[in-house]
Amino acid sequence: MTGAVSETRLPVLPALMVEDAVRVALLEDWGRAGDITAQATLSAGHRASAVIAARKPGRLAGLDLAEAAFRLSDPEIRVEKVMADGARLAPGDVVMRLAGPARGLLSAERVALNYLGHLSGIATATGLFADKAAHTRARIVCTRKTTPGLRAFEKYAVRCGGGANHRFGLDDAILIKDNHIAVCGGVEKAIAAARDFAGHLVKVEVEVDTLDQLREALPARPDVIMLDNMGPDTLREAVAIAGGKVLLEASGGVDLDTVTAIAETGVDLISVGWITHSAPVLDLGLDIVID
Structure with missing residues (x-):
């Protein structure tokens, strides 16, 4: 089950972003005195080798964060990334080899595995959804239902699993939802107001709950229409009504x-909050290699 994701070009996580986040995580774990267990049981001269391997099948994400944890823990630790983010994992697959001061290795272990397990879990969950829609035109996309402080990394993990990213925040696209429509006084009025406000590079999406709202939205020419909580039969009808004039996103x-x-109704996008807010952690473990 090995091999990297080929159907998508993975984004690059900026090194500064990775280092800043991992530094905070290590400081949180080490507290006021550092790893007193490692200090108590291991001398400064102890050296060790270790591997990180998958214990369950899945998709890999988060290697850069794991690597940063070990390098920040002790710059003498040598890190070899055996596999790449996006790879499909089988139980027993080694994803990273490590060698260096034993105190540094064990002091970074939990932070590294927390990132790897959480992000690989998201990539794995995304892959399960993407595989089930692979025979259609629909792409699986994430939402803003992310862990505070981890959004960029979780959205990266979605890409590692074969999905695509929805907006990253409230500032990079206009998404008119039901409450905006209620206050504004209607779908058409809300879209018109958004068009008047938006710059030429800002896309406008509107959420509709009914086919009547869809019909009202189409003449206002939004870039995307979100079809909220509609069953497959209604979604097929919505696709026919839209006639390919606008991107359609199924949600709920x-x-x-x-x-x-x-996916088989013909929609273009399917947004799934579960892949970031509830995906189970993928089980990976660090084991010391005894020569």
Whole structure:
């Protein structure tokens, strides 16, 4: 099950962003005195080798953060990344080899594995959804339902799993939802107001709950229409009404049992909050190599 994601070009995580986040995580873990267990049981001269390996099948994400944890813990630690983010993992696959001061290795272990397990879990969950929609035109996209402080990394993990990213925040696209429509006084009024406000590079998406709202939205020419909580039959009708004039995003009620039927309706995008807010951690472990 090895091999990197080929259907998408993975983004690059800026080294400064990675280092800043990992430094905070290490300081949180080390507290006021550092790793007193490692200090108590290991001398400064102890050296060790270790591997990080998958214990369950899945998709890999977060190697740069794990590497940064070990290098910040002790710059003498040698890190070899055996696999690449986006790779499909089988139980037993080694993803990283490590060698260096034992105190530094064990003091960084938990932070490194926390990042790897969490982000690989998101990549794995995304891959499960993407695989079920792979025979259709639909792309799986994430949402803003992310862990505070980890959004950029979690969205990176979605890409590692074969998905695509929705907006990163409130400032990079206009998404008119039901409450905006209620206050503004209607779908068409809300879209018109957004068009008047938006710069030429800012896209406008509107959420609709009914086919009547869809019909109201189409003449206002939004860039994307989100079809919220519609079943497959209604989604197929929405696709026919839109006639390819606008990107259609299905949202709500999406799980592994429903995603294939939703994808087969002809929508362009399927947004899934679960892949970032509830994906289970992928089990990876660090084991000392005894010569």
